Amino acid sequence: MRIGVLTAGGDAPGLNAAIRGLGNGALSDGHEFIGIANGWAGLATEYAGRPLSKLDLNYIVGNGGTILGTARHNLDNPPGGRERMLEVIDEHLDAVVAIGGDGTQRISNWLSQHGAPIVGVPKTLDNDLAGTDYCIGFDTAVSIVTESIDRLITTAASHHRVMVVETMGRATGWVAAMGGLAGGADLILIPEFPITMDDVIEHVTRRRASGYGFSIVVVAEGINLETLGGVEVGVSTEGIGGVRLATRGVGNFVANRIDEHGGFEVRTTVLGHLQRGGTPTAYDRIWATRVGAAAYEAVRDGNFGTIPVVRCNEVVSAPLSDVAVGQRPVPRDLYELCTAFF
Ligand code: F6P
Numbered sequence: 001m002r003i004g005v006l007t008a009g010g011d012a013p014g015l016n017a018a019i020r021g022l023g024n025g026a027l028s029d030g031h032e033f034i035g036i037a038n039g040w041a042g043l044a045t046e047y048a049g050r051p052l053s054k055l056d057l058n059y060i061v062g063n064g065g066t067i068l069g070t071a072r073h074n075l076d077n078p079p080g081g082r083e084r085m086l087e088v089i090d091e092h093l094d095a096v097v098a099i100g101g102d103g104t105q106r107i108s109n110w111l112s113q114h115g116a117p118i119v120g121v122p123k124t125l126d127n128d129l130a131g132t133d134y135c136i137g138f139d140t141a142v143s144i145v146t147e148s149i150d151r152l153i154t155t156a157a158s159h160h161r162v163m164v165v166e167t168m169g170r171a172t173g174w175v176a177a178m179g180g181l182a183g184g185a186d187l188i189l190i191p192e193f194p195i196t197m198d199d200v201i202e203h204v205t206r207r208r209a210s211g212y213g214f215s216i217v218v219v220a221e222g223i224n225l226e227t228l229g230g231v232e233v234g235v236s237t238e239g240i241g242g243v244r245l246a247t248r249g250v251g252n253f254v255a256n257r258i259d260e261h262g263g264f265e266v267r268t269t270v271l272g273h274l275q276r277g278g279t280p281t282a283y284d285r286i287w288a289t290r291v292g293a294a295a296y297e298a299v300r301d302g303n304f305g306t307i308p309v310v311r312c313n314e315v316v317s318a319p320l321s322d323v324a325v326g327q328r329p330v331p332r333d334l335y336e337l338c339t340a341f342f
Contacts, residue, residue, distance in 0.1 A: 002032045003299055004049055004093040007066040008039030008073070008100040008107075012125045012137025013280035014288035016060040016067055018099055021292025022121070023057050029300065034093065039100070040107060041073040043088045044081040061285055064278045075107065082110060089116050095299045099123050099292075101135065102327060105307065109324035112305035119298045120307035120320050121291050125276055127174040128329075131322040132309035136291070138174065139283040141167075141275040145179025148271055149216055153184065156214035159265060162204055162258055166251025166270040169220045173330050175275065176220035181338045185216040188338050189254065192329045194227040197257050204264060207342065219254050221245045228253065246272060290315050 003026045007015050019035070026033045034049040035056070042048035060067055075081030089096055095117045098108045101124030108120045122129050125137035145167055156163040165185070169175040173190020180188035187203050189195060204215045222245055226232045230253055255268040280288070287310060294308035294315045309318045 001026075001094040001299070002034055002092065003095045003097065003296075004034040004036050004089075005068065005097045005099065006036040006039050006042060007068050007070045007123070008098060008104040009070065009124070010072070010101075011065050011070050011276060012123050012135075013064045013140035013276065013278065014136040014284035015065065015099060015123060016063045017280060017285040017288035018121055018123070018136055018292035018295075019067065020057040020061055021289035022097055022296045023052055024054070025293050025296030025300070027054050027057075035068045036096075038069040038071040039073055039104075040075055040081070040085065041071045043085040043096075044073065044075055047088050047092055049092060061289070062279050064280060082107070082114075085111060086114055086116055089118075095119065095304070097121060097295045097299065099136070101126065102129050102323065105129065105320060106324040108307075109305075109320040112320050117299075117304045118320075119295050119304060120323065121295045122307060122309055122323065125168065125175065126170045126172060128170060128172040128327040129323050130325050130328045131318050132307075132311065134287055134310035136284060136288045137276070137280070139287075140278075140281045141175050142178045142182060143281050144275050144278075145175060145218070145271060146182040148269065148274075149179065149183025149185060149218070152269060153214070153216060156216060160213045161265045161267055162215040162217060162255075164217045164219055164251050164255040164258070164266065164268045166219050166221055166268065168246075168271070168275050169222055170245060170327075171222045172327050173220040173222070173335075176218045177330050177335060177338045180216075180218035183216070183218075184341065185218040186212070186342060187215065187217045188220075188335075189218070189223050190220045190330060190335065191222040191224060193332070193335050194224050197228045197254075200228075200254060201258065201261050204258060208264075210342070217254065219251050221248070221250060223250050225250065225253060228257070246270070
């Protein structure tokens, strides 16, 4: 079989471990393993597949990024990108494994519904893919947020400041909530549970009055600005034809409002792409390898239209349609635990 693999959307630490897990199974069983460059663009514009060997997979388990390259490619502008992919897959490949988040898996699902032999792999540091407890890259992002807060706390405490930390995460608050919990933030703002600017001011004021010399306020990039008294602008999470979430500057917005209130020294740190770069954690490497290997087994067994997901610490197979249904929000009880530490 000619088994193609691509990574689409934003990169995430652990992608190479997944490619290695998948490729090792495919090559060990004597199949051709084809790396497709730059996500869907490598199928929709010009076919960009090249054979990979076990040597190509050597020592990549700990490397960040993706050896294949990735892209945010708009398949519908100009129209016809999806149909073109069906033709290219038919001509060049017997199976495709698409490693990506919800945007990618919605396209995988479309291709599957139109007859393409496709298997997904769940990836996004946002961890918001429906139907899986884990997405490649999330653990590394949370670890970076945690370490950043550890570092910010010492300078915040020394200067008696309010430190606002802006994280990635798109429309959900997983990275902010889990990073904030692990780092010991005293306030975490996420899209799922909006609070007002009055609540924020009340919090930092009460904390100071209680004798705490500083505050760490974590803000997820996707929070709603209108709830905080700001003006919302057109938002596109994919960066195609709209505004990227990071450009809304929600961290600075919150910091400026606290500053305008008076009585606090405030600083902002936008963690940005530091959350996506560099080496994956051991946890990401292990689970990425496991879902990559499971994707190969799905291809081998002809289980197309599926995606290996993590549920209750096990890798199980789910229909692609299960994950192509919108985002998985942070549940209320977990958020309440995150905000229980004043
Ligand atoms: O989906 C992953 C993610 O890192 C989001 O958290 C973030 O909003 C977006 O991608 C940033 O995308 P780009 O790298 O295209 O700016």
